[in-house]
Amino acid sequence: MSEEKIKDRPNYYNFTEEINPEQDSESSSNKNMPSMYKLQLKLLLWKQYLVFKRNLKSTLFQILTPLAVCLYLLLIQFTANYVFDNMVTKNPDTIDLWKIPKCYGNDCITLGIGLTNGENEFSDYIIKYISEKHHLKIGKDIKILAKNDPMQLFDYIDKHDNQTQTAVILCTGPFVLPPNRFYNGTFDCLGSSENYTVRMYNIVFNSSSLVSMLISEMNSPMPVNYPAIAVKSALDEALISYQSKDQKIDIKVSTQGYPEPKNRHSNHVSIIKNSGPFYFFIPPIVTFVVVLIELVREKEFHLRSGLSMMGMSHSPYWHSWFITAFIFTIFTSNSVIISGKLCNFDIFLNTPYLILLMMFGFFSISMTCLAFLLSTFLRTTKSAYAASYVFILVGLVFQLLLSDINIIYALWSEEAPDWVAIVRAIFTLYPPFNFSKCFGDIARKASVHYSHWEHKHVPGEYYSWNRFASRNRRIIPSALESLLYLLADSLLLCILAWYFDHVLPSNRGNSDPVYFFLTPKYWGFNKKIQKIQSTVEDTNEEVADSVSFEKRKVIDLEDSSSSIRILGIHKIFQKNLYKTSEDIHAVNNIYLHAKRGELLALLGHNGAGKSTLINMLTGLCKPTSGSAKICGFDIRENMSEIRKVLGVCPQHDILWDELTAKEHLILFGRLKGESYDKVYEEVNERLKEVNLSDEADLLAGTFSGGMKRRLSLAISGIGDPKVIILDEPTTGMDPINRRQAWKFIKKLKEKRIMILTTHSMEEADVLSDRVCVVVDGRLKCIGTSLYLKNQFGDGYRVNIISKEVERVVPIVRIVMPNAKIIDSSGGSLVLGISVKDVKEIGEFVRIMEGEEIGELSVLKDLIEDWGLSHTTLEEVFMIVTGKKTNGIK
Known part of the structure; x- marks a missing residue:
């Protein structure tokens, strides 16, 4: 790579530069673990740096949240200081108490009266005066609750909670005091002399109606019962009026609290x-x-x-x-x-x-x-x-x-x-x-x-x-x-x-046993490899020969550093902790072999076990039994070594929306241990091969589905892997880019081992060296595309177009006596010829090419157009999977 090109590289890629960038891919396998650890750690930090840098809102939100919290607390502190500083009342409001507030509500009594010794002129006057002066109705707002015993008043109040706003006990004569430690006996409240007359009363108020200190202001004094003060003012006014012989007296009463200073507990x-x-x-x-x-x-x-x-x-x-x-x-x-x-x-x-x-x-x-x-x-x-x-x-x-x-x-x-x-x-x-x-x-x-x-x-x-x-x-x-x-x-x-x-299997794909930290394997000690099953159970006799041959071939083959050997691999997904008949046999006793320079295509319907097999080969899940060897490394014991030589295009795109196409390729290429200069040069080549050169610096999150698949395909070939596994790589691509992808795959196949899964029979026919069909986890058949067509297909087909089909049929039966009519409608005739009778087609071709063969030469004049075709791979697939029979009607 020229110095000019190196200088033109974006600066942010230098974050992934290794200490010794001259190392090439051949020396990467000799790197010690600490250097690979440092390289991978550096790459992952670079990836996260880019992700969080491009998620700038989320990143700033994390960093600036403390500032927002502190500003909010500062606002609360200022608000609290303002409230506490202003809890000072120098001139409390004056409240007028000259009128008794009326009690509203069902059966609510504004003023309850208790008499010590029955009604008399004094009590009648007081009640009437208060009623007229304060607009209260006797019998409703003012009620006599006890006539001869004041204790009856308290009994009434106890039985009727929160129904009497204020009560008054008027002394109307001598009465017996309840037991107490000060004075017992009869008390005469009507004492008098020439100079004075004694008039006694007692006010009882409901303290539960007062505002509690728990919910009152912190700096307020003890609560005041304003209705009780108004009653006292009214009683005093009525007494003065009674003593002054019906003179109207107006007593104006008001209350004002003390100035309130700042409370030391709230300061x-x-x-x-x-x-x-x-x-x-x-x-x-x-x-x-x-x-x-x-x-x-x-x-x-x-x-x-x-x-x-x-x-x-x-x-x-x-x-x-x-x-x-x-x-x-x-x-x-x-x-x-x-x-x-x-x-x-x-x-x-x-x-x-x-x-x-x-x-x-x-x-x-x-x-x-x-x-x-x-x-x-x-x-x-x-x-x-x-x-x-x-x-x-x-x-x-x-x-x-x-x-x-x-x-x-x-x-x-x-x-x-x-x-x-x-x-x-x-x-x-x-x-x-x-x-x-x-x-x-x-x-x-x-x-x-x-x-x-x-x-x-x-x-x-x-x-x-x-x-x-x-x-x-x-x-x-x-x-x-x-x-x-x-x-x-x-x-x-x-x-x-x-x-x-x-x-937990959802994390690494391969879950370890609960006691994994007690096993020698975890601490780097070798252990015996599980014995591989070597039985083939296939009830389909028609396809058993190819499967049995493949099994014997795999078993007899010696270990090779340039091949993939799948050895009786099983995968069972258990629905319970113990084995039951409901367990799913996703992969069942498969033997396969793929060598260097070969592309092996896996065909099968959805749920056939293709992706499960791929997941086992790539280390995302462990086989239940059996094993596989990739380049001489066992998938059970040496997955870390396998991944150094493995390139994968999974079924799901492994892309970050925040990274560009070029950054993805650099990341995955460098994970392989390749030098930065070599990877950077390879990146441009791979992007060009999948037709993404113009989108190299665009974020993957802006890509369409087909573009993402092309990028994933390019990633599978980065870092010069020896083995490439492609799981439905062209899904979602348009025809033009699919053809471009096929060219890329064919180029990658050189000197590499490739396994491809696809639902496109055309793709398998074009790309594969061998095709294997998997049905319900079992290998049904394997061979080249031509071998499978000859072995399981309908042979060849001759398509004839003529306006005189009735005259054509007898002549055709003479030329090709073993041909069978598959379809005849609308001037079109389709004939089927088995592989063993393929020689009969030769005479028909010579006639159509103009060779004179007696009376049969008239056939050329009766046929307007004709064509010859082989059985398609799709038809073979339908036959092998049981969706179609190979008998011709």
Whole structure:
């Protein structure tokens, strides 16, 4: 490659440049594992860099969420300060109480009357006066509830809750006091002398109607019963009028509260201290959701499996995502800290930067590890979104409780029952709990807090490292210990994610046994290969010969580094944990062989087992029994070695919408270990061969279905693979691009081993060297296209067009006595000739070419047009699969 071309390359591709770019593909197989690990890790980080760079809105949302949270908290703090600062009333309002407010409602009594010794002139006057002056009806608004015993009034009130607004006991004569410790006996309330007259009354009001202190303003005084004060004013006015011999008296009564100062308990209230764990729970959750959805998206759309098939190891895949999440953690954590300092929050000003970075960083990392774990269970992005929403809702509810550090401290109370210790241990495994505990420890000193010594709120203190590592009350863990718990949670979640990534088949395709970490194989020790079954069960005698021959050929063939040998491979999908008759035998005892320079086409109806066989060969699922060897490597033991020489065009496109066509080819080419210069040169060639040169720098998300298939086809040939497996590569292509793709496939076939699955019989006929038909997981027949047509087809067909078909038929029977009429209608005659009678066609051809053969020569004049054709591969397929018989009518 010339220096000029190298200089013209886009700069962002240099991110994938290897330390030693001169290494070619021949030396790539000699690379040690650490160098391949570094290369793959670098490539995956480059891929994620491009994905997040082009998803700019999502990326900025993650980084700027902390700023939005801090600005929102600042707004709440300003609002709270304004409200508390204005809870000062220098001149309270004056309330006039000269009129008794009327009680409205069913059976509601405005004023209930209780008499000590029956009715008299005094009581009648008082009741009448209040009724007229305050427009209250006697018997409805004013009722006598007790005439001779005041206790009857209280009994009535007890039996009729919230029905009497205010009650008055008027003294109308001597009465016996209820038992009490001050005075017992008869009490005469009508004492009088020459200088004065005693008139006594008692007001009873309903205290439950008063506004509770719990729902009243923080700075308001004890509640006042204004109706009771109005009743007192009315009674005093009526008494004066009675004593002054019916003179009308107007007493104006009003009330005014004391000026209200600022309440010391509401002064310097810190929203950050009280609600910080709730709101700062949000930024790490955003990263958690993004990572979870991206991981599940790559699983759902087979992007991860596509990378694996092309040679990617699982370790760099997970490490690249951890590094990506760690970078976002650094950005979001610093965004929180900087935003908090800019908003002048005391907890951020009084706490060392490193402590804050550790607190927010460790929490974000633990949430990322939780996303890793959840991604191993979820299969679709829809379920990932649902799981994210559920976790956010449940998490926010928990954070409302965990925002109060006193609730958390209560879990360490010495007086708590034993079961609280279990709850505390469970909560310790929940990362937001440890974050809330650490945040609360810091906020209770670094933020404004209430000093029990000074009995007031005091400014926050500097939170030293010594205090960070010190325990509170000796039994409560320190803030440092809470952060260590966060790290322990992260480690535990990563171990669980690693374990379930191995044992759940939806992750790697090949699931390991639950005890995989106890097996020698996992730690690099060899183990015996499972014995291969060697029986062929085929009930179709017509096709058994070719299958049996293929089986003997495969068994007798020695191991070769340039062939594929499929050895009695089985795949059974069990519906239950144990074998039943309902189990699906997707692939059943198949033997196949493909050599270098050969393209083997697999034909079969939907569900025949073609894709399952391909998945086993590419390592996406394990065979139930049997095995296969690709270039001398066993698919059960050496899949990592196989993938170094394997190129795959899967049934589903393994493409990222955010990457261009050129970037896809560079990514997959470099995964093979090829040098960058060689891959870059090969990329342009591959794009030209699939007619995508003009779209090289367009994002794959803008491609049509056919363009994506062409790109996937180009990817399968990148990196100079020795084996290429194509699973329906031309699906969705238009005829022109399909022909172009066929040329590309034929070119790739040179010096390579290729397996092709397709539903297009024309494609199989044009491209394949051999064709095999699979029916219900079984190999039915195998051979060249011509061999299958001769073996299972109808032979040859002669198509004749004539206006005198009745005269033509007798002559044709003389020329081709073994020919059978397949169809005769509308001046068209179709004759079938078996392969063994093919010589009869020769005489017919000589006549049609003008050779004089007696009376038979008239046939040329009777026939307007004619044609000769062989049985199509499609007809062979229909016969072999049982959809059509090969008998000619």
